[in-house]
Amino acid sequence: MSHAFLEVSGLSKVYATKEGNDFTVYDNVNFTLDKGEFVCIIGHSGCGKSTILNTLAGLDDPSAGAVIMNNKEVKGPSLERGVVFQNYSLLPWLSTLSNVEFGVKARWKSWSKSKVREHSTRFLNMVGLEHALNRKPSELSGGMRQRVSIARAFATQPELLLLDEPFGALDALTRGVIQEELVKIWSETHQTVFMITHDVDEAILLSDRIFLMSNGPNAAIAESVKVDLPRPRQRNTIFQQPGYYPLRNYLVNFLVNRSGEKPDTTSGKPKEVNPLADLDLSGAPAEGAAADHTPQHPRAVNQ
């Protein structure tokens, strides 16, 4: 039997409350990731997205279920799984360059000093920070700090990159710029990425697939939505692609109207959906789809 690059099966997380009751955040979460895939996960607060990500990272133990990567069960953190945390998690006593070198040195212990430096500088150049190598994180803006964090994660070249809502704390303009940098760096390295986001547009821009999570407690991944839009995608033109709004409306509709429904997880994998499969995207929008072109607003859910 062939296995996917990453397999998550029957994952659940139960916390004991003070009253002695069990509180199940999510239950029976199943999904697979293929190598080189970019997958975003969207869901309302409290559905356990971050816990799932931490479990993939090996920082958190599941109450039940298992994560299998490359046919090996994930037990504890590893350099094969890089994490970008929402709050950047840079070491504030180290300069920008030293923060990236910290990761590179941990990854390749035998590398010479100059090789570590050269490699780290290359990744900092990719995120446009070549002018800030010697600055401390406290002297950087939030956007620049997150770039350092992304550079550190990509520089260690893990097999799986886990991004925990990396742009959540950034303003919209900065976010847009870094999203493009993320697209750029990802298209150069083609790492497998699993990312949490609250931003539907961000998810469409970046992902191959989008996981939609139902609300907690007892949350689960309800659907796996294929993003059937051609790459390379650009932030300023992706809106003009014919499939964009139908897809966006589908996602927003789920989050606003359907995320409260209990998904059927008995099949052991999320329902595969491709909202664009029935649309004729070659030319003019298909009949009936025209009405879908009016965008719905909540741009970002979970405000």
Next chain:
Amino acid sequence: MMQSMPFRAALLSIVMAVLLFGIWEAAVVTPEKSTEMTEYEMLMGGAEQEARVPPPSDVLKHAWDELSNPFYDKGPNDKGIGIQLAYSLYRVLTGYILAALIAIPIGFVVGMSPLMYNALNPFIQVLRPISPLAWMPLALFIIQDSETSAIFVIFICSIWPMLINTAFGVANVRGDWINVARTHELSPLRTAFQVILPAAAPTILTGMRISIGIAWLVIVAAEMLVGGTGIGYYVWNEWNNLDLNSVIFSILMIGCVGMLLDLALSSAQRLVEYNE
């Protein structure tokens, strides 16, 4: 014209010092000899008439004399101020460094392990409030050496702030940074030295700074007890000599050296400080 803040502050300090010394100088004028001295007073050499707090001009003149030859040694009862301070500094630094060598590693372990923290906490809580001088009789009996006993007293008083601050600093290292170490598969030793130590260093240095301050306070009292040498002995000896000039001068020197010790630690603290 507006001058800079430090300049104005310095100016104000000088004005205050002049005022203070002026009032002091005026307040301690030699009492007029009102009557003929009695035979007893003559026998005493008029000592009582002279017994007064010396004015600052005398103290400064005396300070100048002492500081221009700080390292003379004319026997056990008459050594230069530099020698006395050197003895005190030697005791303080020996006891302090020994305390740091023990307190910081133990504090590290205590901070890392909630079990150790809870197990050691009662001991720390009972031992910490004991005045270091209370250990002196026991130390003298066990160690049988006054010199080493003084060092032991410094050791025991400087160990607690360093131990407690190190444990606190280590225990409160942000979980995110520990996670960074974990996701980079750092060994426990590397995590300790590359993440926890730099993260806790400002708190550890704060403990070290508190300790050196306390050690310097305690050495004066300890040396008054053990005698022989040191700045504390010097103060007490000059009191016995009724040389108030020297007493006031040595009080000022204690203050100056204490300030220098604190300055040294605070600049070390600046080296390890970071902004989040």
